[in-house]
Amino acid sequence: MGGLALPVPVVLAPMAGITNSAYRQLCREQAELGAGPVRPAGLFLCEMTTAAGLAWRVPKTLALLRPDPGDPLRSLQLYGTDPAVLGRAVAVACGELGASCVDLNFGCPVPKVTRRGGGGVLPWKLDRFAALLEAAVKAAAPYGVPVTVKTRLGIDDAHLTFLDAGRIAAETGCAAVALHARTVAQAYGGAARWEAVGELAAAVKLPIFGNGDVWEAADALALLRQTGCAGVMVGRGCLGRPWLFRDLARAFSVGAAAAPARPTLGEVTAMVRRHAELLVSHFGDERHAMADLRKHMVWYFKGFALGSGRRQALGLVSSLADLNRLTADLDPSLPYPADGLGAPRGRQGSPRSKVAMPYGWLDSRRLGEVGLAEADDDASGG
Numbered sequence: 466m467g468g469l470a471l472p473v474p475v476v477l478a479p480m481a482g483i484t485n486s487a488y489r490q491l492c493r494e495q496a497e498l499g500a501g502p503v504r505p506a507g508l509f510l511c512e513m514t515t516a517a518g519l520a521w522r523v524p525k526t527l528a529l530l531r532p533d534p535g536d537p538l539r540s541l542q543l544y545g546t547d548p549a550v551l552g553r554a555v556a557v558a559c560g561e562l563g564a565s566c567v568d569l570n571f572g573c574p575v576p577k578v579t580r581r582g583g584g585g586v587l588p589w590k591l592d593r594f595a596a597l598l599e600a601a602v603k604a605a606a607p608y609g610v611p612v613t614v615k616t617r618l619g620i621d622d623a624h625l626t627f628l629d630a631g632r633i634a635a636e637t638g639c640a641a642v643a644l645h646a647r648t649v650a651q652a653y654g655g656a657a658r659w660e661a662v663g664e665l666a667a668a669v670k671l672p673i674f675g676n677g678d679v680w681e682a683a684d685a686l687a688l689l690r691q692t693g694c695a696g697v698m699v700g701r702g703c704l705g706r707p708w709l710f711r712d713l714a715r716a717f718s719v720g721a722a723a724a725p726a727r728p729t730l731g732e733v734t735a736m737v738r739r740h741a742e743l744l745v746s747h748f749g750d751e752r753h754a755m756a757d758l759r760k761h762m763v764w765y766f767k768g769f770a771l772g773s774g775r776r777q778a779l780g781l782v783s784s785l786a787d788l789n790r791l792t793a794d795l796d797p798s799l800p801y802p803a804d805g806l807g808a809p810r811g812r813q814g815s816p817r818s819k820v821a822m823p824y825g826w827l828d829s830r831r832l833g834e835v836g837l838a839e840a841d842d843d844a845s846g847g
Contacts, residue, residue: 467611467640474696475507475713479542487743490533492707499714505537506714513570516545516554517839540566546583546837552600559608571616574649580821582837585617585649588626590832598637611640621650631669643674643698650817663692674698680807682716705764731797755783768802
């Protein structure tokens with residue numbers, strides 16, 4: 466990808482509130498177990514951050530970009546609607562933060578982003594989309610840093626944009642495109658349309674990464690076989706299952722996927738404790754770390770018969786001592802529940818009858834010189 470070698474073509478999707486440096490390190494450690502001596506064992510993107518926040522060095526934004534200290538690649542994803550601001554942010558990322566790769570988010574379906582003309586609806590405006598890519602590529606060029614693009618199929622079935630987005634990405638010098646094979650209207654519901662990934666891979670001479678419905682290593686290999694894409698981006702499939710990156714790395718190393726990993730309850734508990742330790746290191750504060758860990762509990766222990774009282778208590782854990790006490794007497798030999806494989810563990814949502822957009826957004830494919838407001842704070846990528 467623009468001179469950046471990725472021997473294990475797997476990308477951890479940026480997820481707001483999830484992919485902080487602790488979780489990225491946890492996933493990277495698992496990937497490196499599967500990849501053996503091969504490095505890097507994937508690309509692990511930071512949480513999506515606003516270009517304006519980075520351009521003006523807002524402390525909250527800089528905190529989100531705290532690196533995983535052991536990652537050989539520092540990669541981040543930016544959201545923005547103003548080419549000048551985005552260019553400045555990319556320059557800060559490359560020149561001051563030492564970024565190895567900068568990804569641009571044009572896939573976010575969150576209404577607070579799309580109603581301002583950002584995220585997944587922005588590629589509809591071809592001139593602004595091209596201007597943003599040109600600004601980012603120009604700012605990254607002096608540092609030799611590749612710029613990649615994350616997008617969706619389009620706004621809805623009547624307003625598809627992915628082929629135009631891929632063409633413009635290639636024309637402006639971007640290094641790769643990741644396609645979430647759903648529309649903004651679909652959000653995270655319904656089935657991902659892998660055939661569109663193949664259509665894009667055939668249409669543009671760039672590495673295309675398929676995203677959507679990759680729950681197991683076998684899914685990733687099937688996506689590559691069916692579409693001819695270069696690699697996969699994984700988001701919700703790894704929630705509560707960071708060992709998925711171990712399975713993916715092994716599958717790409719040998720060219721075949723083994724049977725899905727079925728860790729015992731003891732192994733899952735050990736993973737939770739490792740996650741907790743990394744969060745304490747990340748935040749430097751145990752209570753803050755445990756508060757962040759709580760949302761992961763339902764994903765880690767989904768399907769295990771823990772009892773409602775214990776499950777509720779894990780969702781309120783406030784210290785490492787609490788975590789150890791609540792997990793000390795769990796039966797470590799309990800097998801992983803079969804219904805916990807091959808299915809989403811996080812948000813899904815229902816298709817939207819109406820996508821939030823600026824007034825008259827669909828009237829033209831051009832925006833002209835009209836300005837767009839940046840989102841107030843960082844939102845989930847998609």
